[in-house]
Amino acid sequence: MGISSILIIGGKPGTFRQTARAPFKVTYVDDAGDAAAMVRDDEIFQLAIITLSKTGPAVLPLCNSLLEATPPAKVMLVAGDDELQEILSWLAGLTPGDINSFTRSTAPLPEKEKTVTSALPSRFEGLIGESPEMKKVKTLIEKIAPTGTTILLQGESGTGKEVLARAIHRSSARSDRPFIPVDCAAISGTIIESELFGHAKGAFTGADRSTLGMIRSADKGTLFLDEIGELPMNMQAKLLRTLQERAVKPVGESRIYPVDIRIIAATNRNLAEGVKNGEFREDLYYRLNAITIYAPPLRERASDIPLICRHILNRLENEGFTQKTISERALTMLSAYGWPGNVRELENVMRRATMLTNGDTIDTDVLSFESGHMLALEACDVNPGSMASHEKEAIQKALQKTSGNRRAAADLLGISEATLYRRLKTYSI
Numbered sequence: 001m002g003i004s005s006i007l008i009i010g011g012k013p014g015t016f017r018q019t020a021r022a023p024f025k026v027t028y029v030d031d032a033g034d035a036a037a038m039v040r041d042d043e044i045f046q047l048a049i050i051t052l053s054k055t056g057p058a059v060l061p062l063c064n065s066l067l068e069a070t071p072p073a074k075v076m077l078v079a080g081d082d083e084l085q086e087i088l089s090w091l092a093g094l095t096p097g098d099i100n101s102f103t104r105s106t107a108p109l110p111e112k113e114k115t116v117t118s119a120l121p122s123r124f125e126g127l128i129g130e131s132p133e134m135k136k137v138k139t140l141i142e143k144i145a146p147t148g149t150t151i152l153l154q155g156e157s158g159t160g161k162e163v164l165a166r167a168i169h170r171s172s173a174r175s176d177r178p179f180i181p182v183d184c185a186a187i188s189g190t191i192i193e194s195e196l197f198g199h200a201k202g203a204f205t206g207a208d209r210s211t212l213g214m215i216r217s218a219d220k221g222t223l224f225l226d227e228i229g230e231l232p233m234n235m236q237a238k239l240l241r242t243l244q245e246r247a248v249k250p251v252g253e254s255r256i257y258p259v260d261i262r263i264i265a266a267t268n269r270n271l272a273e274g275v276k277n278g279e280f281r282e283d284l285y286y287r288l289n290a291i292t293i294y295a296p297p298l299r300e301r302a303s304d305i306p307l308i309c310r311h312i313l314n315r316l317e318n319e320g321f322t323q324k325t326i327s328e329r330a331l332t333m334l335s336a337y338g339w340p341g342n343v344r345e346l347e348n349v350m351r352r353a354t355m356l357t358n359g360d361t362i363d364t365d366v367l368s369f370e371s372g373h374m375l376a377l378e379a380c381d382v383n384p385g386s387m388a389s390h391e392k393e394a395i396q397k398a399l400q401k402t403s404g405n406r407r408a409a410a411d412l413l414g415i416s417e418a419t420l421y422r423r424l425k426t427y428s429i
């Protein structure tokens, strides 16, 4: 079944930002009656967290609806906002796989400590790879994670920089405190200051209550600044001051608040180049790259591909896909590919292949990717001609699955409609 979906009832507005990038769907509802209506309307939740101080007597019928739903949801009752806040910061650090172990360990009225301990994921969970390149990275993490040093993660998109950051957090003394990821590229320039540093009530139009901001939400924990190279110059200056003074000044406030955070920053750009071009502050660059870890691209650790594929297949099974294995021939083909999108692209290829495979075993006929990136084809029993025929077959299967709907087929194949049209012409389909 593997529904990665959580319902949260009650709680203070503004406390939920921590789970904004959590790798599962989170739905927030203020009112227990509304929540019960959603369950009656057949919305499926894997876990419901109910704040008792906000729900009153309506909690009983709601619990009944959740427990009687098909499949039944796990229910966790928390007393008030403080407990909810603690659980949310902890959820933000989980992966979809963790959710299963978490819910397995959750009784309707859990003892908090017991639940927390049994749900704690292992340090390197989600960081799959036994190649010499990955082993080097893991050894480095073991050495530097406990020191609390600021770390800069460099690597191409999709190489697993966020996975590495979570592993560092878990291996540190801060592991039971929040891990707050911030995608600097995804927050618009106008709100980034208040998102990061918080704001006072009335600081600007629409600021009807004060907020903590992500930096203070990460107090005693780890702040993961993804795509740091995209941070606007004025925010770079304010971040630098925060790091130097270990204090935050929210927008519209005159006072400053001390914070104790570990920073892990990540970028797929060459930051040193950015400094040279005047796009990134040199002082902040030196502050951030006390230690740099390079996330190796997948093509440089192709020996990890079979392990990662198995991991992805397990994850897909947890999401509700039927169990599949992968043929040796398909693995050989995957190992010959250049993976410009790294592990993220491999996940997409495996997801598509799983959807297109009717039997138990994923084979080469359902693997589709840009053949321009094939490597060393002569080293395996695959040649560019067979690659084209596999691609053609994958397109035909996708069109069959979508009853000829080209847009849906393009989505299934993970390519644009324009690319699909070009391929249809090329292969005379």
Ligand SMILES: Nc1ncnc2c1ncn2[C@@H]1O[C@H](COP(=O)(O)OP(=O)(O)OP(=O)(O)O)[C@@H](O)[C@H]1O
Pocket: 126, 127, 128, 129, 155, 156, 157, 158, 159, 160, 161, 162, 163, 164, 226, 266, 267, 268, 295, 308, 311, 343, 344, 347
């Ligand atoms: N070593 C790994 N083992 C298993 N899965 C991985 C590994 N590395 C990355 N992934 C998976 O690949 C996907 C991309 O990882 P992640 O978001 O950490 O990459 P990233 O380098 O931060 O990408 P970007 O630069 O685009 O933000 C995620 O779904 C992650 O779970």
